[in-house]
Amino acid sequence: MENEPKILVVDDEERIRRLIRMYLERENFSVEEAEDGEEGLALALEQDYDVILLDIMMPGKDGVEVCRELREKKATPVIMLTAKGEEANRVQGFEVGTDDYIVKPFSPREVVLRVKALLRRSSSTKFLQTETTTKNVLVFPHLTIDNDAHRVTADDEDVNLTPKEYELLHFLAKAPDKVFEREQLLKEVWQYEFFGDLRTVDTHVKRLREKLSKVSTDAAKMIVTVWGVGYKFEVSGD
Known part of the structure; x- marks a missing residue:
């Protein structure tokens, strides 16, 4: 479908990417994946996504750096995925322009609800208004x-x-x-x-x-x- 919300999931753990993808696709979202920050940033700059789910702790370019560089060019809504105990990283994430965060371990249902809530608030998703x-x-x-x-x-x-x-x-x-x-x-x-x-x-x-x-x-x-x-x-x- 042409008006399917397009989501990018950036996480170095394949299991988490697969789980998120499965639940979002059940809700008729179009999902693409990136396994590290470099790939995620390249895709995010090259294409237009409705929401990006971005793991904060990744080898190489981490989620904070990806978000910082993305914000120089685009206003794509971003949800940061963080582990418990990474409060300082969450603060950094908000400072560079993250719109929301989800703490691991999370329920896939929570991810779906957070994505839908952010889509409703996003200026780029006219179909959900x-x-x-x-x-x-x-x-x-x-x-x-x-x-x-x-x-x-x-x-x-x-x-x-x-x-x-x-x-x-x-x-x-x-x-x-x-x-x-x-x-x-x-x-x-x-x-x-x-x-x-x-x-x-x-x-x-x-x-x-x-x-x-x-x-x-x-x-x-x-x-x-x-x-x-x-x-x-x-x-x-x-």
Whole structure:
């Protein structure tokens, strides 16, 4: 089928790749595999996938490095596969732009549910969006966020964001001029609570500003740093 979601599974363990593939194909996903980071990155840059499942600990190029290099070129949604006890690696993963993570050992059913949830949040998967009778759009000077289409435009040009970057922008924009602490943003946007990974928020804000700046410096300036506290979305008067 033409509109089958296309998934890339990158893991050095064949058993895990085969298991994930079997369950995803049962749900009518199209699945491709890569056995290491080099191969996975090459495929991810060469082709367009709807979601990439990426093992964090691989020989050679690990998942963090693959995600970092991928994010320089593409906003493909990424779910990192991590082992228990790799909390520091998960923090690194979020910093380089991972959208979600699954801890091994995992149930294949959890993988399917996480993939479906990320597809629903992804701007690239129009076929999974639900039709709504009311238009859920936030309109500001220089910036429009269409939440039904998961589409962001700045000065009438599309801005290509990862699902997590989009969620962060939408969350801030829903409450203009309200200051959010980094801890609040981690909890609300990442649904993630542990101390020591506040850099994740800073990194995503930086990346979000950079992407907006390429299209509209006015839109980028709407994300304001409140020193010592966190961030807010500020609407200028023009």
